[in-house]
Amino acid sequence: MKKDDLFNYRKLTKEELASYNENGFLIIKGILKQEGIDQMRKECMAAWEKEKEGFDPNKSWLQNSLLVNIHHQAPTVRDYYFEGPLIGVANQLIGPNVKGATSQLTFKMKGNTKPFGWHQDNGYGELEPYNALTTLTALDDTDRGNGCLWLIPGSHKQGQIRVEQDEAQKKSQSEIVVDADDSLAVPMEMKAGDSLIFNCWMLHKSDGNYSTDRDRRILFLRYADADAIEVYNNGKPRLGRLVSGNTRFDEVRTFEATI
Template identity: 75%
Template structure:
C-alpha cells in the first residue's frame, strides 16, 4: 500500500498552530487523495453493511450511528490511523509521544434526524493529560442539510465541564449534555476528504440529517499523549497503539491494537 498516493502529508504552519491554540479547532482540506477517499468509503461501507441495518428510529444512537474499532475492518483506515498524516499533526499539537485512543465510524445516514446535543468528547471517557484530539474525517460532503457538526470556537478554554449523572444514567450510557450559548456556534461544513481536528474540551453538537438522499459519514479517530490515563477508571493507562515516540507504561508499549 503506497500511502502517499492515498493521503496528503503535511506539517502545520505557525499560523495554523496559533489558530488552533486560540480557537481549539482546525480544518485541513483534502487530507485524503481521491484514491484514498474512494478506498476508505468502499471499505467502511463494506464493514458497516456487515454489522448495521438501515436507520431505525426505535433503535439507540449507538445502534444506528456507531461502529467501533473500524481499523480492524478496513486496511485503509488502519494505515491512515497508525501511519497517516494525522500522526505527525497530533505530535505537533500534543507532543512527541502519541497513541491511538479511539477509532470508529460515526454515521448519520439519510433519515436519521436525531440530534446530538452539546458535549465535550472528554466527557465520554475522560483522559488526562487534557490534550487529547478528536479528528473527524469526512467521507461525504457535510453541511447544515445533512447534519454537519457545530462547534463554539474558543470554548475549550473553559476546561472540563462536570456533569452529574446517577448510577442508572452511567450504566445506561446516557448522553452527557451540557449547556452552551447557541449564538456563538458555527457550522463545520466540509468536503469529502477534509478533516476537522479539535481539542478534547471543545463544545460541539450535531443536528439531524434532514436530507432526502445524502448520508453524513465520518471517520472518528482520537489521539492522546502516550502516557494518558483514564480518569474514570482508577487512573489506569488508556490502552492504544503507540504510533510515535515512547511511553512509560509497559502495557501500552506492548499493546497490539489488532488483538
C-alpha cells in the first residue's frame, strides 16, 4: 500500500506556526487516513500482545503502559516515523536537519486507572538544543473518559525544570513529577488519526482510563535536531536515524534504526 493511501501530507500554515510558538502545541487533525489507522492498530496490537499482559496494578508504569522501539515491529509505524508527514512538520518547527529520537507505544488500556503526573518530556531525556518535538498520534478517540492528555498552554516558556532524583529513583525509573497549577490545564481530546505536537518543555499529564469498554492507544514519536546531544550523558550525541538534512556527528549520519 502506498504511503499516500495511509497518511495525509501538508504544511503548517503561518497561523499554526504562530500558535505553536505562542502556546507550545498543535493538534493536526486527520494526519492518518482510515487505512493508516487500521493498519497501524493491527501492527501495534500484534506487537503489544506479544510482549504485554493485561494491566496489573502491581507493575510499574513502564511495564503497564510503554512499549519502546515499536518501529522495529510495525512496518507502517516505521514508514510513518521515517518518511511520513511528521517529517515536514519537524522541518518547519525544528529546521532542515532532523533525526528520529524515540518511538514507542503509550497505551492506557481499559482498567489502567493509574494517572501520570505533570512532567516535561525533556525531563526524561534532556536533549540540547531545546527544540525537540513530541508527537502523539491517536489510534483511538481520546477524551477525558479514557485518559486523554492534559497540558498547560504556554508552559514551555519557563524552560527546563530541574527535578532532583537520588540513585535509587533513577534505577527504578520512577516518575519525574513537577508542580503545576491544575486550574490552567486543558484536555487534549482527539479523534483517532489526529496527532498532538508539542514542545519538549511543555508541561503535561494524563489521568487514568476509567472507561469500561474503551482503550486509549497512542503512538509516541519524538524528533530532535540532527546535532542534538544528551545533556544527561556527558554531551554524547543522541543516536537516531537521520530523517532529513545532515549532521556533524558521523555516528548519527551512519546510524540505521532498521527492523
